Amino acid sequence: MTLLLFLWQTLRIAAPYLLAAAGGVVAERAGVVSLTLEGYLLSGAFGAVAAAHWGQSAWLGVLGGLGAGLLFGALHALASVRFKADQIVAGVALNLLAVGLTRFLLQMGFDSSSNSPRVPGFEGLAHPLLWLGLLVMPVLAWVLAHTRYGLRLRAVGEHPQAAESLGVSVAKVRWLAVLASGGLAGLGGAFLSLDQHQFTDQMSAGRGFIALAAVISGGWQPQRAAVACLLFAAAETLQIQLQAAAAVPTQFLALIPYALTLVAVAGLVGRSRAPAALGRT
Amino acid sequence: MTRTAWIETLFPPVVALLVALVAGDVLILAYGQNPAAVWHLLVDGTWGNFYGIGQVLYKATTLCFTGLAVALALRAGMFNVGAEGQLAAGGFGAGVVGLLLPAGTPWILAFGLMFVAAALCGGAVAAVPGVLKARFGAHEVIATIMMNFIVLALVNYAVAAHLHTPETLHTQSIASGMVPRLAEIAPAFHGSAANLVLLLALLAAGVVAVVLFATRFGFELRAVGLQVAAAENAGIGVGRTWIRTMVLAGGLAGLGGLNFVLGYKGFYEDGFAGGAGFLGIAVALVGRNHPIGVVISALCFATLSQGGLAIHALVPKQMVEVLQALVILAVAMAVPEVRARVAQLGLTAVARRGQP
């Protein structure tokens, strides 16, 4: 029974990681750095709550999260693809924008500096985004390996000049990839806020960066990134259960995912190979 | 400087200003207020009186340190997103050392020890991503971001569990080594937090300029930042340079903590960094990673930050956070665009001259 509970909690924690990491794989395999996952999650979480509150419907919330993620994805694509901005700088800026904008709108819409009122959400196994999270990586793996777009995406991330010389529009492939990335991670954010029935300030809490670390330590492969997400989630579940059981200070336990990320990035990135054109415009 | 160099230098800040104005108008209108009134209040609350100016100078001091921390690291090709954690660690270090010193400690000794503590703590925090990158190839962006979370949580734990004054989130006041306020010299600044750490910030900018452009270390640092393979070929220890640069950058950010701890409150308080580390990225970017540019752009961003408080009566101060993020984004988009346009301009000019 405890094992079942452990698995269930792990899956719940893993769902937003899986959605965000899937977005990370798509954008990074196309050659666009995805520090923005954090911003997508946060804006998606807010978009979901705003829409769910407005329409008093959790399903509208899903759409709202998707929309907010797409909007931020579009901004990232505009900066990084159209204007060839430094992708890391753009990512940092968009993350700050997500924090600032959600705070501003929280104040404006709900007259609060910390959280939204309670909105309709999903309960337990009925959370559709949980199932989407479980499906997203296998589907993504198939798309990358077996479709025309997948082939072009991989080519663009490795050698954009080669793709361009064959009439493949690098800009188009990257726009689509970054939009998809924003949409997926936005849904991850929607999972978070609809699961808790409200938005709280900075509720993404670094999950986007952890998802990115999962992408990196998964060697930019969907299946391996999924495994990394599940491992991160399992570690977090363990932490929560320890917290309930033992007298270890919570601040220490809260560090575990971040320290783990640090170790993962240090240990594995040296050995796996990033897409060759990652970050280059 | 040539004409094109001027365009390259001045255009991005102009774009940033325009973007801030337009986006600000949109947000203000969305909030149902009159933009003119809000902007007026913003200018009035910052450069309109000595208190406002003092507050701007106070905020600019911290931003100058974090901006330098980002700019210096970027010159060596490292993206330091960790100034936030380094700043907090520096302030914490100074605060804790201050607590340990007895009341009668001579000022110069107390100040010196806290100065060193701030620099060392900031440097130590930054050393971790530096070493991880140099030894294992870990990407410094993720590593510095993770260090932010880790440091802030650890410091939070230390203060909450052991060091705090009851009912607060800050430490006890320190006894010796405080830096005089600006108001003690010019009474007009009365009430503002501006203090003489400001001079330290200017000095730091000067030192960074000298290190970058006049020393062998700076030469090697810039070579590493521009072209790693060429630096390697020239026998420059790339990993060593990264680690040293990060330690220096972290030390600079850490010194920023003195502004709050020694210049303003006299104790360490949780959350005092309040985004100044992240804003350092914007400061460095708009200041084009040049120490003089960093000083100027720190003033601009400090104006915006302080202005946010001034306008809070009309629109939420969070508007300023939005504007700051948009400014970074706009500059990031404008820089390559301007460079490309300028290059084209250069070409057509040459071509025109080339024609008979």
Added chain:
Amino acid sequence: MSAPAIQMVAIDKRFGAVAANRGAGLTVAAGEIHALMGENGAGKSTLVKILAGLQPPDSGQFWVDGRDVTGWNTAQALAAGVAMVHQHFMLVPTLTVAENVVLGREPLRGPRLDRGAAVRAVEELCQSTGLQVDAHRLVADLSVGEAQRVEILKVLYRGAKVLLLDEPTAVLSPPEVAELWRVLRRLQASGATIVLISHKLDEVMEISQRVTVMRQGQTVQVLDTAQTTAAALARAMVGRDVDLAVQTAESQVGEPLLQVRGLQVAGHRGPAAIVGVDLDVHTGEILGIAGVEGNGQSELLEALAGLRPYRGSIRLAGRDLAPLSVQQRTAAGLAHVPEDRHLRALVLDFSVADNLILGKTAQFTRRGFLDRRAVADHARQLIADFDIRPPDPQAPVRGLSGGNQQKVVIARELSRNFQVLLAAQPTRGVDVGAIEFIHDRLRQARAQGKGVLLVSSELREILTLSDRIAVLYRGRIVAVVPREEASESVLGLHMTGVVPAEAHD
């Protein structure tokens, strides 16, 4: 008479201050193999890139099959059957041969990529042209010769009728070149028109029907190959009589200076690139390393320079270099002209003066500070000695021509106090005048009793300068030939591993 397949008239193209094409022209008849000749920087590549739609001309006009197509883009060119086979391969290393070939025009079955159809298409093309390559392999695992075949397959898959080849033999061994000629003749027989950029006289004489010669951005002559001679072509290319005979080296070879024993080096992608190399460079000797690129030359040099870990021993004047860093090796008497000037040799955004002190900053430092005056004096001296233009120490190196950039590197390395110079591709992408200058400096170093290890993909350069020639093939030295016994044909055989290693040494 029908319209020529290609006609280009009065093409102008500038890049900043450099006029790459000045009223250049090109006329190619349908079904011929046409050579476009000229020295480095004559404007050949630019002209062909304009034709392929990679860049528009500043002025001028061009027609394909009588149709005005001035300023078209690559997609339009491709649609009309005009395609370029790139000098720097435009292949995605992580994809298979078949995936690379069909990219951008993929066969589909429903929503899926039809891999089987892609493989079949490649295999059919291989059959009809005689190109041999396995459609299933990853491009990363191919040799350069095979990669080039994939490039040709790519354009044929798109139905190209006019093939533009930019220096296709630069990376090939002699037998691979012969193989390429067979393929090109077969394509010609099936109706293709071929434009071949080259600066090698023998190739042009062998394969082409007509030759267009370019010099300094202009078209200077169009000749029927059958009615000209190599000497006449050389004269047209350089603008004066050229001594085609290879000068033989004269030198006083002395004691061994650089001794390499049992060297093993891992490659860029993992598998060992150098598998047991022994070699000696003596005082007053230029040892040439011949070999097709990618047989371990880069790894050999990087190991010697201290940039890459290795097993085995490297000794300089008896001293083991193993524990020494790059910097310490330089101090011990090693100078290094790296093969990739833009990546390793220069910091492009630094000034000439700053680039001239790379790797010797210590001697310009007083108490941690750079002595700017000494740096400037040093720069002025070397700029004068090596005739670097423009003679401005503060000019950014990025803005210099390839030849002058290379002179900066040569000046910096030769002005060290060195015993052995490692020179990799010292004249690549350098104009004729600078080539002679650089060769003279290498000979001077030899005359002063230094040792020089010369790595070059230009056999002619190796033959011109070397006292002994070692041939590197798949990470081994397969032969060491004294200059008197060496010739392009002898070396060419060794370069492809035809003669077993045991027969020599």
